[in-house]
Amino acid sequence: xxxxxxxxxxxxxxxxxxxxxxxxxxxxxxxxxxxxxxxxxxxxxxxxxxxxxxxxxxxxxxxxxxxxxxxxxxxxxxxxxxxxxxxxxxxxxxxxxxxxxxxxxxxxxxxxxxxxxxxxxxxxxxxxxxxxxxxxxxxxxxxxxxxxxxxxxxxxxxxxxxxxxxxxxxxxxxxxxxxxxxxxxxxxxxxxxxxxxxxxxxxxxxxxxxxxxxxxxxxxxxxxxxxxxxxxxxxxxxxxxxxxxxxxxxxxxxxxxxxxxxxxxxxxxxxxxxxxxxxxxxxxxxxxxxxxxxxxxxxxxxxx
Numbered sequence: 036x037x038x039x040x041x042x043x044x045x046x047x048x049x050x051x052x053x054x055x056x057x058x059x060x061x062x063x064x065x066x067x068x069x070x071x072x073x074x075x076x077x078x079x080x081x082x083x084x085x086x087x088x089x090x091x092x093x094x095x096x097x098x099x100x101x102x103x104x105x106x107x108x109x110x111x112x113x114x115x116x117x118x119x120x121x122x123x124x125x126x127x128x129x130x131x132x133x134x135x136x137x138x139x140x141x142x143x144x145x146x147x148x149x150x151x152x153x154x155x156x157x158x159x160x161x162x163x164x165x166x167x168x169x170x171x172x173x174x175x176x177x178x179x180x181x182x183x184x185x186x187x188x189x190x191x192x193x194x195x196x197x198x199x200x201x202x203x204x205x206x207x208x209x210x211x212x213x214x215x216x217x218x219x220x221x222x223x224x225x226x227x228x229x230x231x232x233x234x235x236x237x238x239x240x241x242x243x244x245x246x247x248x249x250x251x252x253x254x255x256x257x258x259x260x261x262x263x264x265x266x267x268x269x270x271x272x273x274x275x276x277x278x279x280x281x282x283x284x285x286x287x288x289x290x291x292x293x294x295x296x297x298x299x300x301x302x303x304x305x306x307x308x309x310x311x312x313x314x315x316x317x318x319x320x321x322x323x324x325x326x327x328x329x330x331x332x333x334x335x336x337x338x339x
Contacts, residue, residue, distance in 0.1 A: 039064040039191055039222040040085070045094035047080055054080045055091070056246040062239070067213060067223040069237030071230065071325065077246040078226040079119055082195040085224070086116040099190060112141065115189035119196040121176045125169040129160055129179050132168060133186060140187035147186070154182035157215075159208050174205025181209065191222045198232065210236065230325040242329060249332050254325075261331045262323035263295035266302045269317035279305050286330070291317060295327070 040062040047055040055077050062068040070078050083089045085096060087103065087110075096103040101110050123132050130151060137147040155161045158178040168176060177197060184192060194213075198206050213223055213236055225237060233240055234254065241251035250257055263283055269291030276285045281298035296302050299320055306318055321327075 037064045038062065039099060040068075040224065041095075041097040042081075042085075043095045043097075045081065045084060045091045045096070047077075047084065047089070047091050054246050055084075055094075058094070058243065058246070058248055060241045060248055060251050062222060062224060064222050065217065065220045066238040067217050067225055067236050069233035069240040070224065070226040070243060071228065071233050071240055071329075072243035073228050076228075076243045078228075078243060079195055080246075081243070082116075082118075082193055082224070082226055085193055086114065087111060112187065113190045115184035115187070115192040117181050117184045117192070117194040117197050119199065121173075121180050123168045123176055123179060123183075126167060128165050128167055129155065129171070129182075130164040132179060133183055136183035137186040142187050150186045150188075154185050157185070157212055158182045172202060172205070174201035177201050178205055178208055181212065185216075189221065191224065192216060193224045193226075195226045196228070197225075198227070198229065230329070234325055240325075242325075242332065244333055250328065257325070257328050258323040262327040263331065264297060264299055264323070265293050265295045265321045265327065266299060266306075267317065267319050267321050268292055268294065268306055268315060270306075270315045272314050277306075284330075293321065 038061045042058060042060055045055050045058040046053070058077065058081055070081065072078050080089070084091050085098070085103070098110055099113060103110055124135070127135070133151045133154065134147065137150060142150060155164050158181065160175060160178060163171070163175070168179060171179070181194070181197060197209055213225070217223060225233070227233060237254065239251070239253055240257060241248050243249070250261060267288060268277065273292060277292055277294065279294055279296065279302045281296045281301060282294050283297070284295040286293055294302060303318065306315055
């Protein structure tokens with residue numbers, strides 16, 4: 036499969052602090068690529084370099100076969116960008132906001148009118164097109180923000196934390212839009228610190244922390260390589276980390292404890308038959324997750 040994006044050893048510093056330290060990854064055309072990491076890991080800096088908002092100190096970006104440093108202006112006509120912060124004119128209607136951004140992308144006249152109608156339909160806000168954006172919920176504003184990035188029918192769509200602080204209905208709309216765009220052949224680069232979003236939407240993943248890519252590959256490959264099988268146990272008497280046969284790592288999770296182990300059966304039987312067993316309120320085998328991958332790689336849980 037052809038690569039829509041190739042990033043090679045990006046470096047970026049702010050006042051002696053290194054935001055990116057040799058970031059390298061590639062994205063296949065027509066896929067949804069997840070850039071996962073905690074706040075402050077370097078996700079937004081990477082996204083801003085991809086869109087030409089800031090320049091890297093070193094390294095290269097090739098998008099759609101074009102060197103972004105040489106032909107950035109022409110390339111931006113083929114790329115859509117949804118920033119982390121909502122960038123809309125609050126006093127204007129949704130329609131007028133989209134008209135403004137469409138013209139910024141070079142779309143005008145009847146073509147723009149048709150595209151505004153289409154994207155409003157996509158985001159589920161056709162009936163609110165004439166309402167001022169200031170009357171919208173945070174989730175509705177984010178949906179308009181995404182619509183603005185779609186007006187020129189981009190080949191690549193870059194989304195930087197698009198679901199922060201939104202309602203479930205808007206989140207579902209955004210998920211449906213992403214799945215539809217992928218079916219249409221759009222390449223999506225999706226930055227987030229929500230692991231469940233990456234698991235639900237993305238084909239390939241890169242995990243970034245402290246400005247470095249610490250793992251990348253297909254979701255199933257990462258789960259197979261880095262995650263441990265685990266047991267989750269809850270009991271009112273378990274105030275301290277429980278001991279169990281073959282435990283590799285034990286850490287608090289929710290109201291109970293996560294126990295990573297290769298001995299699933301022995302661990303289950305241990306808690307069922309021990310003194311704790313009669314007081315266990317929840318005991319289950321946990322499927323591998325990106326959270327366990329991140330924990331395995333960094334020794335800490337994903338930070339907000």
